[in-house]
Amino acid sequence: MKLKNTIITIALLLLIAVIFSFKDSGKNSYATNYFQSLKSxxxxxxxxxxxxxxxxxxxxxxxxxxxxxxxxxxxxxxxxxxxxxxxxxxxxxxxxxxxxxxxxxxxxxxxxxxxxxxxxxxxxxxxxxxxxxxxxxxxxxxxxxxxxxxxxxxxxxxxxxxxSYHHFYLCNRLYLLNLAAIYTTGFECPDTASVIPELKVMMTEVNKIYKSFNESFPDASLNTDYLILYDKTLDFVAKQSSNYSSFDHFIFIRDYINPLFTINRDLIKKYRVSSKNMLDYSLNKEATSIFKKNLYNGQNSKGVFLRMEDTAALNELERLGKMLFYDPILSGNNMRSCASCHKAGQYFTDTTSKTSLHFNQKDYLSRNTPSLLNAEYNHLLMIDGKHFTLQHQITSVVSNETEMCSSEKQALAKVMSCKDYKKSFNKLLKYTPQESEITFEHIASAISYYYSRFSTSYAPFDEAMNKTISLDPESIRGFNIFMSKAQCATCHFVPQFNGVKPPYVGSEFEVLGVPADTGFKMQSADKGRYEINPASQTLNAFRTGTIRNAAYTMPYMHNGVFSNLMQVINFYNNGGGAGKGLVVNNQTLSSDPLGLSEAEKQLLIKFIMSLTEQVKVEQAPKYLPFSSDKSLNKRISGGIY
Amino acid sequence: MLVRCAGPKKVAYEFPTAMAPAIQAEYAKQCDKGKILYDINCSRCHTTKAKGKEIIPDFNALQLETYQIRITNETHENNLTETKVTAEELSLILTFLAYKKKNEVLK
Structure with missing residues (x-):
């Protein structure tokens, strides 16, 4: 009897041990997977x-x-x-x-x-x-x-x-963003023949990660929709060519990666995932698609009015911003406005000259006017990354001797000499309790708020990715070339097609060897990023700009040297400045030719056309506010040069 | 929300004695702005009341470590984002908290 009891007890104990060990292995299978992979x-x-x-x-x-x-x-x-x-x-x-x-x-x-x-x-x-x-x-x-x-x-x-499960969904978000932006482009894989084979292995390994995660975290698991779609994605990739130039990047992102991103985002909300990682700093949990403009937060367009949510007040800010944008009162001679170089009908840039006129009306500036559209999706502004905020940038243009040649103090005084401006800004002062009076910062904030309203539009390409329209086959083929053979996507990242790559916390700079003129006799003398941060790698480096609206934002490059897209594509196709025989130290672009055919170049242009946003065009205000200083009342809306 | 903070009460600051008076005055201005921004963005969770007096906690240098405080906890992750408090504003708040006169220790 005693023996029997002992046997039963032992058996029970063993059973409990087995149950616990199973439960334990379930709990740890995710971590075990990690440690085993690390060991291997x-x-x-x-x-x-x-x-x-x-x-x-x-x-x-x-x-x-x-x-x-x-x-x-x-x-x-x-x-x-x-x-x-x-x-x-x-x-x-x-x-x-x-x-x-x-x-x-x-x-x-x-x-x-x-x-x-x-x-x-x-x-x-x-x-x-x-x-x-x-x-x-x-x-x-x-x-x-x-x-x-x-x-x-x-x-x-x-x-x-x-x-815990929190990091998992954030790792996964980054993984999906990188599947859309860099993993298929050869960004970190110099051997282009390995890009897709590596992708296939990685995606299969991640499936194992998913399985072990779901075993360990049944209460916060990836749902069936996600897993089924991921399996379909694996099938799709398995059937695709191993050559990244024949891989269908468009379908891969539109039908698989972006929908996976959407489900992952819903799970982040559902499980109240929280982050303790600075990498999540810019990403927005509300974004339901990679191709929504709220995917990440770049700049604060509201400036000092950051926390102002009241619609009536925001409308007032926009009204003020519009008048200021066209008001030459901000310039030293009351003859130049923001709109002098950033023309609403020309995608907020100046497409008529390589570089804009100097303040003295005789000379020309050394750099091409950048479009203001989508400027807010950069962390660093200007082609050399000099400014951190849109408001700093505005302040700097207003006080720059070669551009608007005024000063914060002078411009503020002149603006506040106008009754409409003074009254309206003073009404908005209550939204900035930390400021005891209106400053130039308020003025700059109104301007940045105004023009940033034009960056909320979408291009046919975005709508196609969001499945609200279909895109013509040529643009799609162009995108596939952009993502592979033409190597554009290794610097112009999905979805903004600028130099900000997932997780969208920094801006990239590149040395391309841009020539001083189209004869390619010498490299442009502009030192670029070196002016801000001198180092051998930053000499002649420039911040990567966006491809959005590029079809209509000619001329191109920091000095406006190229007047059409074909010249730009040929420049890259020939391996940049170094490829054309210029001595370029530290060119970050390969000097090997890309070998694009004429037909492929045309397809690239087709794709770039599909990134043209439906930007609404507004007329300049007819009248500007009256000033108590009569000499200021002769100024003309938009300025005269 | 915005009005709540704008009380007239001034908080005293403590600057290092080695700091030149002109610089102290400059810092005091920043601290004043920082105080208002603290009241708007932080006080709801951090300010406590004792005997009818509002007490702003004394944070140590480690707790005031610049951008890291954006993700110290879940509340900060959601409410201390760049869309709610800019980097410049955050630095004003941290300046205020660093130079604010320390609370008297209650016995």
């Missing part, structure tokens, strides 16, 4: 390092062997990309950095100096081994950096995230 990557990297040490580096065959091994190790890395990129993006640059040195200013650090971030790891290793006479020590250093960086990902401060 670690082994693979160490093995790679040993094999490089043993390799003679003599024959083409030796190098090919190493090349293959690096590509294989990259596959393991891609399996962890889902987590790595989100948990520690700067450490990840040591494993999969696209450039040896990058100078970055992220939106939350914008009041600090730009940071120098050095890249290393497997993408640079692949690039390096293809160079002439690669040196073994350099290659070993690149791999060793990646091994050192990998250690970070087993730190408690990072792995603690795996215990």
């Amino acid at each position: 990557l670690s082994n693979s990297q160490s093995q790679l390092l040993e094999n490089i040490k043993k390799n003679d580096f003599q024959t083409e065959k030796d190098l090919e062997k190493i090349r293959k091994e690096i590509l294989n190790t990259r596959l393991k890395l891609k399996g962890m990309d889902f987590w790595f990129r989100y948990f520690e993006p700067n450490v990840y640059k040591k494993m999969n950095g696209p450039l040896p040195v990058e100078w970055e200013t992220e939106v939350f650090e914008k009041y600090e100096k730009p940071y120098k971030r050095e890249g290393a790891g497997l993408s640079l290793a692949i690039q390096y081994i293809d160079e002439e006479n690669p040196d073994k020590d350099t290659l070993l250093r690149l791999i060793q950096s990646s091994i050192d960086a990998e250690q970070t990902y087993s730190n408690d401060s990072i792995t603690v995230n795996l215990q």
Whole structure:
């Protein structure tokens, strides 16, 4: 009897232990997956390092062997990309950095100096081994950096995230955004033949992550809709060509990635996912599509009136902003307004001259007028990234001797000498209790609020992505070329097609070797970003602008050197300035020709046309407010030059 | 919401004695703005009342670490975004909290 009882007790205990261990493994399968993948990557990297040490580096065959091994190790890395990129993006640059040195200013650090971030790891290793006479020590250093960086990902401060579901949906959001913006373009994959094969492996690995996550977090799991659509996405990708130029980027994003993004967004709301990661700083949980303009927050167009929500007050701000935009009272000689260079009928730029007139009416400025449309989707403004806010930018133009040649103080006094402005601004003062009186900041805020209202329009391409219209097949083919062979998308990122890539916290700069004139005799002397942050990598670097409305915002480049899109496409097709034989130190664009056919170039132009937004055009105000200073009342709406 | 803060009560500041008076005056102006912005954006959760007196907590340097405070907790993640408080405003608030006179320790 006693024995029987003991046996039953033991059996029961065993059963409990088994149940608990199952439950336990369910709980941990997600974390286990992470640690196992990390271990596997670690082994693979160490093995790679040993094999490089043993390799003679003599024959083409030796190098090919190493090349293959690096590509294989990259596959393991891609399996962890889902987590790595989100948990520690700067450490990840040591494993999969696209450039040896990058100078970055992220939106939350914008009041600090730009940071120098050095890249290393497997993408640079692949690039390096293809160079002439690669040196073994350099290659070993690149791999060793990646091994050192990998250690970070087993730190408690990072792995603690795996215990809750919150990070998962934010990792997944970033993953989906990158599927739309960079993973299919070769952005971090210099070997273009590997882009789609790597994508296939990564997407399959992420499916395993999904499965283990759902086992561990049944109360906050990915729903069936998501999983079914993801399976369909895998099927779609499996059937696609392995050549990224034949891959259907358009269908991939429209029918799979964007709908997945929408479901993930709904789950973020449903599970009240909260972030403790600065990478989520700009992204907006309300955005239901990648192709909605509220996807991320770039600039605060309301300026000092940030928290003003009252419709009547906002309408008043817009009215004031419009008058100020056309009012030459802001210039030193009362003859120039914002609209002098940013013309409403010309997509808020000046399409008639390379660069606008100097204040002195004789000379010309050194840089092309940028369009104000979509300016707010940048964290740094101006072609050299000099300004952090739209209001700083306005203040700087007003006080610039070559542009409007006034000063904050003078412009404010003149504006406030007009009864309408004075009365109306004073009424709005209560919305800015931290300010005891109207300042130039209020004026600048009204202007930025006014013109930013024109950036809310959509282009046919957006509507096609949001499935409200269909797009013509030529534009679609153009987009597919844009995303692959033409390499445009490695700098102009979905969805704004500017230099802001997921998670949309920084702006990128590139050295292209833009010539001083179309004869390509010399590079433009403009130092670009170097003026703001001097470093060898920033010399002649310029902030990447948007492709939106580019069909109508000629001329192009920082100096307006190219007058039509074909010239721009040919410039890139020939490998930039260096490709045309100019000496360009540190060109970030490959100097190899792209090999685009004439037909392909035409398709690219078709796609760019589809990014033309339906911007409404307003007439200039007929009358401007009267000033108590009679000499100011002769001014003409819009200015005279 | 906006009016609630605009009380006439002034908060005293403590500047390092080594700081030149002109600079102190400049900082005091910033602190005044920071106080108003604090009242609008932060006081609802952070200001406590004791014996009818409003007490603004003394934060330490670590708690006032610039942009990191945007994601310190779920409330900040939703209410201290750049669309609600700009980077410049945030820095004014932090200046105010850093130089605000410390509370007397109640015994």
